[in-house]
Amino acid sequence: MNNIIKKISETIRTTTQIDPDLFQTYNVKRGLRNEDHTGVVVGLTKVGDVVGYERDEDGSLKAIPGKLIYRGINIEDIVKGAQEENRLGFEETIFLILAGYLPAKEELKDFSQLLSQTMDLNPKITMHILDLEGSDIMNILSRCVLELYTFDENADDTSEENLVRQSLNLIATFPTIIAYAYNALRHNQGKSLHIRHPKVNLSLAENFLYMMKGNKYTPLEVKILDLALMVHADHGGGNNSTFAVRVTSSTGTDTYSSIAAGIGSLKGPLHGGANLRVVDMLKHIKKNIKDWTDVEEVDAFLQKILNKQAYNKTGLIYGIGHAIYTISDPRATLLKEMARDLAIEKGREDEFNFYNLLEERAIKNFMEYKGSNVKKQVCANVDFYSGFVYDMIGLPQEIYTPLFAMARIVGWTAHRIEELNFKERRIIRPAYKNASDIKSYIPLNERT
Ligand SMILES: CC(=O)SCCNC(=O)CCNC(=O)[C@H](O)C(C)(C)COP(=O)(O)OP(=O)(O)OC[C@H]1O[C@@H](n2cnc3c(N)ncnc32)[C@H](O)[C@@H]1OP(=O)(O)O
Numbered sequence: 001m002n003n004i005i006k007k008i009s010e011t012i013r014t015t016t017q018i019d020p021d022l023f024q025t026y027n028v029k030r031g032l033r034n035e036d037h038t039g040v041v042v043g044l045t046k047v048g049d050v051v052g053y054e055r056d057e058d059g060s061l062k063a064i065p066g067k068l069i070y071r072g073i074n075i076e077d078i079v080k081g082a083q084e085e086n087r088l089g090f091e092e093t094i095f096l097i098l099a100g101y102l103p104a105k106e107e108l109k110d111f112s113q114l115l116s117q118t119m120d121l122n123p124k125i126t127m128h129i130l131d132l133e134g135s136d137i138m139n140i141l142s143r144c145v146l147e148l149y150t151f152d153e154n155a156d157d158t159s160e161e162n163l164v165r166q167s168l169n170l171i172a173t174f175p176t177i178i179a180y181a182y183n184a185l186r187h188n189q190g191k192s193l194h195i196r197h198p199k200v201n202l203s204l205a206e207n208f209l210y211m212m213k214g215n216k217y218t219p220l221e222v223k224i225l226d227l228a229l230m231v232h233a234d235h236g237g238g239n240n241s242t243f244a245v246r247v248t249s250s251t252g253t254d255t256y257s258s259i260a261a262g263i264g265s266l267k268g269p270l271h272g273g274a275n276l277r278v279v280d281m282l283k284h285i286k287k288n289i290k291d292w293t294d295v296e297e298v299d300a301f302l303q304k305i306l307n308k309q310a311y312n313k314t315g316l317i318y319g320i321g322h323a324i325y326t327i328s329d330p331r332a333t334l335l336k337e338m339a340r341d342l343a344i345e346k347g348r349e350d351e352f353n354f355y356n357l358l359e360e361r362a363i364k365n366f367m368e369y370k371g372s373n374v375k376k377q378v379c380a381n382v383d384f385y386s387g388f389v390y391d392m393i394g395l396p397q398e399i400y401t402p403l404f405a406m407a408r409i410v411g412w413t414a415h416r417i418e419e420l421n422f423k424e425r426r427i428i429r430p431a432y433k434n435a436s437d438i439k440s441y442i443p444l445n446e447r448t
Pocket residue numbers: 031037269270271272274306315316317318319320321322323324366374376378381382383
């Protein structure tokens with residue numbers, strides 16, 4: 001390694017350390033979190049709500065089953081509404097989150113048509129995707145979004161109408177960009193290249209499967225993907241990627257720059273990137289234990305992970321834990337039901353049972369490991385079962401996190417519009433307390 005890099009890296013090991021007691025001394029909320037793990041309130045939103053606990057009269061927290069609300073309506077009711085009428089629900093969810101109300105029949109029809117008509121890409125963008133090097137589709141997505149800036153004649157205009165136009169364009173083109181990027185990746189690995197134009201009048205979910213796999217997809221796969229997109233579409237203003245979009249939007253920057261910030265955040269393994277880690281971690285556990293059904297063996301391995309002795313040695317069990325949810329994440333519950341039904345249909349019950357066992361044992365082992373040191377109740381989060389569901393409908397790992405982005409672009413754009421249109425808005429600019437000593441400047445020839 002280059003000597004300068006080595007030396008600076010060694011210095012960083014000490015210069016980045018800050019006495020943890022100082023956080024208490026100066027009442028600094030580490031990770032914008034209060035002592036009881038709840039988030040510091042930094043804004044107000046009408047887009048979505050995430051509920052994982054209630055406060056008792058004495059101010060203490062009471063864990064409750066998780067609730068996710070889009071524009072005042074519970075996600076479980078939105079999902080049930082679409083299922084009972086035997087129709088897809090992602091387009092309706094997009095309309096609800098962006099517009100703030102449920103669309104009437106004709107309105108939904110026109111809106112769905114507008115989206116499917118907007119899915120096709122400018123051929124220059126398609127060529128650009130084919131030309132991009134790299135194998136990480138989140139990275140490619142981000143680069144494409146920044147490239148779209150140059151194709152937008154009105155890129156910097158933050159008027160309501162322009163923001164809505166840009167938002168719908170991004171929501172409609174994300175599936176196309178992701179499917180083309182994946183097909184280009186396969187081509188680079190020696191497979192045939194298929195670039196299919198999206199079809200007008202197909203839903204986003206159906207068009208995505210069509211662009212990924214041609215006509216080799218089933219109505220059940222469409223239904224499942226549609227549902228997965230619905231439950232990933234928004235998660236309030238405080239999740240890391242939406243907050244990144246809100247922070248950057250508050251400077252008045254363009255839509256493409258702020259959405260690129262959201263993509264960068266979502267890619268991280270503690271956020272949307274966890275869906276990929278879960279699958280990888282499960283493979284690792286399966287490979288390293290003899291019997292998938294042996295509770296003692298599973299427990300022993302989970303303890304090794306928590307002790308930073310196994311898997312990627314971070315001490316984290318991916319897909320477990322959440323900043324807000326305590327007893328349950330309603331999206332994980334919905335995805336788990338789906339995973340169970342699909343596993344039965346596909347003859348993969350053994351794998352489902354392994355996921356189920358790991359979920360149960362991970363929660364138990366986490367509680368035992370942390371003991372009374374942490375007043376935190378954990379549950380499986382949305383990322384725990386999503387990869388398994390995607391795998392069962394024939395979708396490849398490379399697009400697990402991009403699929404999250406394909407849904408969350410809805411929440412990002414709705415929050416950006418809210419951030420920019422709030423009349424009393426201010427640039428988001430919190431404070432950092434200085435924790436370094438004051439030193440004198442030393443002239444160059446006097447330094448050792
Ligand atoms: C779509 C989404 O973003 S959902 C989340 C996806 N991410 C994951 O699944 C990654 C694994 N989970 C985690 O890392 C965390 O649970 C997060 C990032 C989701 C939430 O983190 P936080 O709210 O900051 O957790 P919090 O600080 O309250 O946790 C308390 C302690 O439990 C630990 N902890 C939390 N989750 C886990 C876990 N899955 N495995 C091991 N330890 C954990 C924390 O490291 C922390 O330990 P410390 O006190 O020694 O520092």
